[in-house]
Amino acid sequence: MADIKYTDDHEYLSIEGDVATVGITKHAQEQLGDVVFVELPEVGKAVAKGDEAAVVESVKAAAEVYAPVSGEVVEANGDLEGNPGLVNEDPEGGAWFMKIKISDKSELDGMMDADGYAKFVAEQG
Amino acid sequence: MSPGGGASVNQKGKAVAHGADSSETLLQTPLFELHTELGGKMVPFAGYEMPVQYPLGVLNEHLHTRNKAGLFDVSHMGQAFLSGPDHETTAAALEALVPGEITKLGLGRMRYTMFLNDEGGILDDLMVTRSVAPEDDGRLMLVVNAACKDADYAHMQAKLPDSVKLTAVEDRALLALQGPAASSVMAKWCPQATDMGFMTASSTQFDGIDCHVSRCGYTGEDGYEISVATDKADQIARTLLSHDDVEMIGLGARDSLRLEAGLCLYGHDIDDTTSPVEADLVWSMSKRRREEGGFPGTERIQRELRDGPGRVRVGIKPEGRAPAREGTEIVDEGGNRIGVVTSGGFGPSAEGPVAMGYVQSAHAAPDTGIGLMVRGEARPAHVAQMPIVPHRYYRKPK
Structure with missing residues (x-):
């Protein structure tokens, strides 16, 4: 069973073994509005925690998706390029952005669980 | 995830007097209550708290406007009157500030033009309407951008001759109804509007309420702007929204609609460094005005017309x-x-x-x-x- 973590950049990581499936949260896509464009990283790309790894754009704004952990991009969700609206429909399911093979699991320390993230969102208003 | 460059809807004008965090000073339009009731997401815009979108979302609000009719609150924009002894005097006074043809503007006609600085740069763009009523002779109605209105009024006060008086209209709201169904919607409460030509204006009634209706807009679609007393704006908006074809539309879709229509947003596509020639707005100047000049920055503008910008x-x-x-x-x-x-x-x-x-x-x-x-x-x-x-x-x- 996957372990789900959340970052304060409104991204989620679904961790199975040493691979994290990364996407943006339901709250993040609501803030962004109708998603019309997604740009994904190349498979095989090495990313460091905090790097701009992908781009998600709505009608009115562009946003970066950061690599929440360091590692190697092992898969990118090509479905999003043809159907960016999936990010609004199923953000925490079918609309994951990338899978990263985690190089240092200690980077997960301090990330929020679902309850912690719900509180974080509520506090942000 | 975090918003990168170009986040949030375009802010009209850079001359907003308020800092981003001074929400306590933001103004509200007469439709504020309606916006919040409809779930509008309110953002600071040109000193006002305005709806950027509603639950329908920018994409569907945009498409709804192109397919049916969208209702926009544009009450933040500046409405003002110029009053002089006769049309010729008032028009000449305004023509000293703008490159548009105002003298020959017919009764009940309106025109798009721009205030220019002495270097021919654009201080603001505006709509000018000549009233259809002969008893209003000598009066022009102006609609200017929210973020520029204080500067525009100061500019006019400083430049206008004593015979022409500027009156800022603070007690009227402005609603825009835009889209292919706009005319059939208006037919229900303001039948006179269906017969109006594009870029004409008329004093009329909407469902028995006195208002000033013009056939124009900022989306590329057919549509109207309705100027009405502040205390009647909510009633008119709710009446329009009772029609199946009408949805309330926020600033996000207003921006994407005008962009597709090639219409300028002040502070972005035009500003005090761009001339009307550079901005591809020469169509808004008549042949007489291009040749005679007599507006600020004539030298630059005539040079650019001659040599190309x-x-x-x-x-x-x-x-x-x-x-x-x-x-x-x-x-x-x-x-x-x-x-x-x-x-x-x-x-x-x-x-x-x-x-x-x-x-x-x-x-x-x-x-x-x-x-x-x-x-x-x-x-x-x-x-x-x-x-x-x-x-x-x-x-x-x-």
């Missing part, structure tokens, strides 16, 4: 799917910088990214290949004829 505003169609936002650098095929994007995003009706910006004149012909520097990479695009989505203004049968 160094840069010009063009439409831009990216060839890929990536939107190019405001500030994106434009390069030629050799990678040399030739201009900059001034508005850009996704066009829901164009079904892809759209933009406008300034390029060196040598690159301004439609279909010229250009590159847009998005995230460090030159993305292929071409200069596109504006409007990118054709205008569908109402033309009265002869």
